[in-house]
Amino acid sequence: MRKSIILKTLIEGGNISLAVIDSTEAVQEAMRRHHFTAVAAAAFGRTMTASAYLCSWLKGENSSLSVTVNGGGPGGKVCVAGDSSLRMRGFVEHPDLDLPPRADGKLDVGGFVGGEGTMTVVSDDGTGLPFTGTSNLISGEIAEDFSAYFLTSEQRPTAVALGVKVKDGKVLGAGGVFLQPLPGAGEEAVSFCEREIGRFTHLSSLIEEKGAEGTLRMLTEEPYDERRLFFRCHCSKKRAEGALLSLGRRDAEALLEEQGQISVHCHYCNTDYIFTKEDIKRLFGEEA
Numbered sequence: 001m002r003k004s005i006i007l008k009t010l011i012e013g014g015n016i017s018l019a020v021i022d023s024t025e026a027v028q029e030a031m032r033r034h035h036f037t038a039v040a041a042a043a044f045g046r047t048m049t050a051s052a053y054l055c056s057w058l059k060g061e062n063s064s065l066s067v068t069v070n071g072g073g074p075g076g077k078v079c080v081a082g083d084s085s086l087r088m089r090g091f092v093e094h095p096d097l098d099l100p101p102r103a104d105g106k107l108d109v110g111g112f113v114g115g116e117g118t119m120t121v122v123s124d125d126g127t128g129l130p131f132t133g134t135s136n137l138i139s140g141e142i143a144e145d146f147s148a149y150f151l152t153s154e155q156r157p158t159a160v161a162l163g164v165k166v167k168d169g170k171v172l173g174a175g176g177v178f179l180q181p182l183p184g185a186g187e188e189a190v191s192f193c194e195r196e197i198g199r200f201t202h203l204s205s206l207i208e209e210k211g212a213e214g215t216l217r218m219l220t221e222e223p224y225d226e227r228r229l230f231f232r233c234h235c236s237k238k239r240a241e242g243a244l245l246s247l248g249r250r251d252a253e254a255l256l257e258e259q260g261q262i263s264v265h266c267h268y269c270n271t272d273y274i275f276t277k278e279d280i281k282r283l284f285g286e287e288a
């Protein structure tokens with residue numbers, strides 16, 4: 001499978017930033033780990049793809065951000081976190097919830113997420129002073145919700161198209177197109193973005209057929225920058241040990257007594273780290 005990538009360039013005489021993302025492989029990896037239904041994969045995949053775009057603007061090695069979409073729908077919250085190296089991770093609250101497709105055949109992401117609520121973005125540039133932006137959801141379909149976020153929270157009109165296509169448990173195409181006028185670009189650039197984004201209503205099929213470069217080439221012949229993006233959690237057995245150590249010996253031993261072993265769960269990638277009695281002894285030292 002093609003690697004997940006983001007391509008970025010400037011178009012229209014340098015007035016508009018264009019980004020195209022092929023996130024097919026990353027969404028497939030998230031689906032494999034979380035056992036998503038098709039509609040859950042689409043809700044997560046669209047959110048993760050737009051979050052990766054946000055991450056691509058992060059400056060500094062230790063910057064990161066998280067996005068929470070809370071629309072009150074039956075699928076629950078969608079949470080994504082990522083960093084400036086475009087390593088993305090996250091989950092949906094009800095990954096096994098299924099819904100019938102909409103009348104037009106598309107996955108019912110709006111029905112899954114719900115359209116009554118907020119999107120919250122917390123970004124941290126590594127200085128320990130996180131910035132929080134919140135906007136009201138428009139529909140829960142994610143693309144227009146991110147557009148609204150860019151406009152109300154960052155005062156930057158941004159045209160967004162997102163798509164995820166799933167068949168028989170396999171992600172066939174997933175990605176995003178983002179058109180953002182640069183500051184001072186003028187009304188003409190804004191209407192250009194609004195008009196041109198309309199060509200990407202079947203984005204998941206375009207990504208499946210043409211990939212990111214072929215999709216970008218629908219708008220420009222300009223050279224572009226390319227970066228990899230990943231679904232990759234930063235949890236590890238070592239970090240799980242750290243969580244247990246901060247819990248303390250007494251509580252750890254009580255849990256062990258109760259359950260026979262201790263399982264430390266990472267929500268972000270659905271991994272369980274199992275600790276046996278021997279592991280706990282080794283961790284805290286022999287003497288109880």
Ligand SMILES: [Zn+2]
Pocket residue numbers: 233234235236266267268269270271
């Ligand atoms: Zn994890």
